[in-house]
Every structure is written in C-alpha cells, then in structure tokens.
Amino acid sequence: MKKGQKLIDAEKNFSLWLVVAAVSHALLLFIAMYLQILDAGKHAKPKLLSVSLVSLPGTGGFNELAEKQGGTKTISTPSNVTSHPPVNKKIVKVKAPIPVPEKALVQKKKIVIEPLQPKVVEKPADISKALERIKLNVEKKTTPSQPSTASNLNDALAQLQKKVKSQGEMTGVGNGGGRGSSSTGRSSTGKGYGGGGPSAPYKAGIASIIMQNWEFSKLLLKNSYGMQVYVRINILANGTISQIVFDKRAPSEYLNNSVKKALEKSSPLPVLPKEEGASDIWIGFVFTPEGIEK
Amino acid sequence: MLNSKLGIFGLLSDAGPVVLFVLSVLLSFSIVSWAIIAFKIGYIRKSLNESKAFLDYFFEIYNVDKAFTESENFRKGSLPRVFRAGYIEYRALGEKTDIRQAKARIARAVKREVNAESKRLSSLVPFLATVGNTAPFIGLFGTVWGIMTSFHNIGTSQSASLAAVAPGISEALIATAAGLAAAIPAVIAYNYFTQQISIIDRDLEEFSPEFVSAFINEP
Numbered sequence: 001m002k003k004g005q006k007l008i009d010a011e012k013n014f015s016l017w018l019v020v021a022a023v024s025h026a027l028l029l030f031i032a033m034y035l036q037i038l039d040a041g042k043h044a045k046p047k048l049l050s051v052s053l054v055s056l057p058g059t060g061g062f063n064e065l066a067e068k069q070g071g072t073k074t075i076s077t078p079s080n081v082t083s084h085p086p087v088n089k090k091i092v093k094v095k096a097p098i099p100v101p102e103k104a105l106v107q108k109k110k111i112v113i114e115p116l117q118p119k120v121v122e123k124p125a126d127i128s129k130a131l132e133r134i135k136l137n138v139e140k141k142t143t144p145s146q147p148s149t150a151s152n153l154n155d156a157l158a159q160l161q162k163k164v165k166s167q168g169e170m171t172g173v174g175n176g177g178g179r180g181s182s183s184t185g186r187s188s189t190g191k192g193y194g195g196g197g198p199s200a201p202y203k204a205g206i207a208s209i210i211m212q213n214w215e216f217s218k219l220l221l222k223n224s225y226g227m228q229v230y231v232r233i234n235i236l237a238n239g240t241i242s243q244i245v246f247d248k249r250a251p252s253e254y255l256n257n258s259v260k261k262a263l264e265k266s267s268p269l270p271v272l273p274k275e276e277g278a279s280d281i282w283i284g285f286v287f288t289p290e291g292i293e294k
Numbered sequence: 295m296l297n298s299k300l301g302i303f304g305l306l307s308d309a310g311p312v313v314l315f316v317l318s319v320l321l322s323f324s325i326v327s328w329a330i331i332a333f334k335i336g337y338i339r340k341s342l343n344e345s346k347a348f349l350d351y352f353f354e355i356y357n358v359d360k361a362f363t364e365s366e367n368f369r370k371g372s373l374p375r376v377f378r379a380g381y382i383e384y385r386a387l388g389e390k391t392d393i394r395q396a397k398a399r400i401a402r403a404v405k406r407e408v409n410a411e412s413k414r415l416s417s418l419v420p421f422l423a424t425v426g427n428t429a430p431f432i433g434l435f436g437t438v439w440g441i442m443t444s445f446h447n448i449g450t451s452q453s454a455s456l457a458a459v460a461p462g463i464s465e466a467l468i469a470t471a472a473g474l475a476a477a478i479p480a481v482i483a484y485n486y487f488t489q490q491i492s493i494i495d496r497d498l499e500e501f502s503p504e505f506v507s508a509f510i511n512e513p
C-alpha cells in the first residue's frame with residue numbers, strides 16, 4: 001500500500017516535470033521565434049543605393065553617330081530622351097562595341113547584390129557627366145574601328161528596313177538604344193528602333209516600360225552573348241499590344257521567351273499620342289544582352 | 295503568419311508532412327528527455343546525499359534502533375531504505391528463530407530492497423539512451439525525406455538554380471539539427487546518471503552485509 005502510494009507520488013512528480021519541460025520547450029520556441037522576428041525586423045529595410053542609369057551605352061554616341069551616317073533618331077529610356085526631329089525615313093541600327101564605364105559596372109554590381117531594392121534612383125547630375133564621358137568613349141571607339149561589324153549591322157538593318165517597309169506600317173524613322181536594370185536586380189540591354197517625330201517621347205516611354213518588365217538572368221549571359229532578338233510590336237490606339245512579330249529570333253529560347261514575356265507584361269502600354277493620328281503603330285526593338293559583362 | 299524572413303520557422307511553414315511528423319516526434323522526445331533529466335537529477339542527488347548522511351550517522355552510533363529512528367529523516371536515500379527493510383524484517387523475527395535462519399531472512403529482505411532500489415534508480419534512464427541513439431537517425435530520416443522531396447520538386451519545376459535547391463535542403467536539414475538537439479542532452483544525462491547510479495549501487499552492495507551483521511550482532 002505504502003509502495004503504491006510512493007509510486008503514485010513519483011508518477012505525479014514526473015508528470016509535473018513533464019509539464020515543466022513542455023512549457024519550457026514552448027517558451028524556448030517562442031523566444032527563438034521572437035528573436036528571429038526581431039532580427040528580421042532589423043534587416044527588413046534594405047540599404048538604398050543611389051544608382052544612376054547612365055549606362056545607356058549608345059544614347060549620346062548613337063545619336064551623333066547616326067546623325068553623321070545619314071540622320072537617325074535615337075529612342076532611349078526616359079532618363080535620356082532626346083527629341084531630335086526626324087531627318088529621313090531610314091532605320092539605321094548601329095551596333096558597335098559599346099564601352100561600359102567602370103562606374104556603371106560598379107553600379108550594376110550593386111544592383112545585383114541588393115535584389116530587394118525596388119527602384120533605381122537616378123541622379124541627373126551624374127547622368128549628364130556620364131553622358132559626356134560615354135559620348136567621348138563612343139566617339140573614340142566607333143569612328144575607325146570594326147568595319148566588319150558595321151557592315152554586318154548594316155546588312156541586318158537593311159533586312160529590317162525591307163521588312164518594315166513591306167509592312168508599310170512604319171511611320172517614323174529612328175533608332176534608339178537603352179540599357180536598364182530591372183527592379184529584380186537583373187541587368188539587361190535593349191535597343192529600340194522605330195518611328196521618330198512627335199511620338200519619340202512616347203516610344204522612349206514604352207521602351208522604358210518594356211525595359212523595366214524585361215527580366216533576363218545574368219546567369220545565361222555567357223551563352224547568350226552576342227545574341228539579338230529583333231522584334232516588332234503592333235500597338236493599338238488604346239495602348240494594347242495586338243501583335244508581336246519576331247523578325248529575328250535568338251538561338252537561346254530563354255532570351256526569346258524573356259523578350260516575349262516582357263512585351264506581354266508591358267501590355268497595355270500608354271495610349272498612343274494624338275499626334276500620331278493612326279489607329280495603330282508598329283515599333284521595332286532589338287534586344288541584346290551585350291555590354292553587361294566585358 | 296510565418297513568412298520567409300522568419301528563418302527556420304518560415305522554412306517549417308513550407309515543410310512537408312513527413313518532415314513535420316519527424317520534427318514533432320523529436321520534439322516529444324526532447325520534452326520527455328528533459329522531464330526525465332529534471333526528475334532524475336533531483337532523485338539521484340537526494341539519494342546520494344541522504345545515503346551519505348545516513349551512513350555517517352550509522353557508523354557513528356552503531357545502534358540499529360537509533361539508526362532506524364534517524365532513517366525516518368532520510369526517506370529518499372537508498373541506503374536508509376535498505377536499512378529500514380532489513381530492520382523491519384529483523385523485528386518481525388520471533389524470539390525462537392535461530393541466528394542462521396534470521397541472518398538468511400534479513401539478508402533476503404535486504405537484497406530484495408537493494409534490487410528494488412536499483413530498479414527505482416535506473417527507471418526511465420534507458421529512455422535517455424534510446425533518445426540519444428535514435429534521435430539523430432530519426433532526424434536523418436527527416437532530412438533524407440526532405441531532400442528527396444526537394445529534388446523531386448526541382449525536377450518538376452525544371453530549375454536547378456541555387457534558389458530552387460537551397461530552401462528545400464535547408465528545410466530538410468532542420469530535422470537533423472532537431473535530432474541532434476534532442477540527442478546530445480540525452481546522451482550527456484544518460485552518461486551522468488549511469489555513473490551516479492553505479493556509485494549508489496556499489497554502496498548498496500558494500501553496505502548491505504554491514505546492515506545484516508549489525509542486526510544479528512545487536513546486543
């Protein structure tokens with residue numbers, strides 16, 4: 001009887017310790033969770049980096065070069081929009097080795113490191129300085145160098161012109177270039193060509209929108225180096241992209257798909273400007289991952 | 295509730311049922327282990343201390359009646375319990391019982407109590423050994439299962455990037471970590487308790503004959 005009572009007491013004692021252990025485990029888990037929440041709260045705000053999108057490799061240079069070569073118009077991202085009047089209806093796509101300034105490279109690296117950074121902050125002062133520097137670099141490198149590249153490009157552009165003319169949809173003349181960094185930290189380069197004239201800011205605007213929506217992994221840059229995607233899009237008056245035509249597809253389906261997704265994601269674009277006067281408009285773009293890693 | 299920022303808890307929210315089951319088993323193992331550790335550490339320590347105090351008193355006075363009275367103050371000590379068992383048997387003997395028979399009966403009673411005390415001391419301790427031995431393997435099972443699932447998902451999603459592979463493996467490794475967290479204290483406690491219990495057992499084995507002879511030779 002006594003032994004039975006002792007056993008019950010021991011069991012009771014053990015049950016008490018069992019409850020204590022369970023409670024302490026729960027408490028420990030809660031403390032760990034609380035500490036993690038606290039830690040997550042500390043690191044929640046990503047460090048904001050001031051990055052200027054001055055790495056438009058051909059904006060200024062392209063403009064001047066194109067003008068020298070027969071008058072073209074550049075469409076670039078909004079931060080570098082230049083609205084020169086159209087000279088003729090030739091579409092010239094100049095592709096030259098584009099020097100990337102060291103500063104721009106460093107800034108890009110920063111973007112990759114901070115993938116949570118939602119927006120890239122632009123600095124107008126830096127842009128102007130960097131533009132000047134880019135202009136100088138491009139002028140230096142493009143004038144005497146690489147005739148073969150230029151001839152290839154001219155061939156490609158001639159083909160494009162034929163196609164565009166056959167479509168009879170191109171209303172303006174121009175050539176644009178731009179490079180942007182998407183919000184996800186991925187960097188890519190895109191060049192646009194299309195009509196100039198009063199709709200140039202509009203085209204620059206849509207180039208920027210597409211650029212923002214273009215997500216292209218840097219991991220595939222090695223494979224897709226030198227690849228190009230020539231694509232035309234038909235934009236209705238209300239801004240909807242009604243048609244996407246790939247004039248030249250890249251060997252990498254990933255690049256092609258990324259371009260297609262970017263265009264689909266960008267639809268609907270802003271409404272066509274009234275000056276355009278047309279019910280729809282065709283705009284061509286050249287997407288290339290070049291110039292990111294050298 | 296748990297987003298990805300919350301480290302392992304965020305990962306657990308995405309864990310599969312098998313991994314969660316393994317983790318819950320390991321958690322229960324850990325709870326029971328700690329309860330045993332807390333329960334036994336007090337029990338064994340009291341037993342050791344009270345045994346030591348009783349022995350000091352017993353050899354000081356060498357009177358079984360007084361020792362029995364004093365043993366009432368050491369109710370949780372192993373040696374006082376054995377002594378009490380022998381004393382009760384000794385008092386139960388009649389006047390006519392011869393010495394050899396009386397000695398045998400007292401020795402039997404003492405032996406029985408020694409065995410009972412050994413059992414009492416070592417109860418629940420094997421569970422610690424079980425946890426120490428099996429918890430890492432259970433955790434490993436959870437990890438293997440989690441990695442299997444993770445690789446299957448990678449195959450399904452057709453993406454082999456680090457971003458696709460790492461979370462699954464990280465989530466799976468939590469099971470191994472939990473297994474080790476349950477096993478390490480259990481093994482440490484098991485080794486400590488077995489050592490302490492062996493000390494008490496040795497005392498019981500050595501001093502039981504002393505008690506028997508004390509009863510028989512009592513003036």
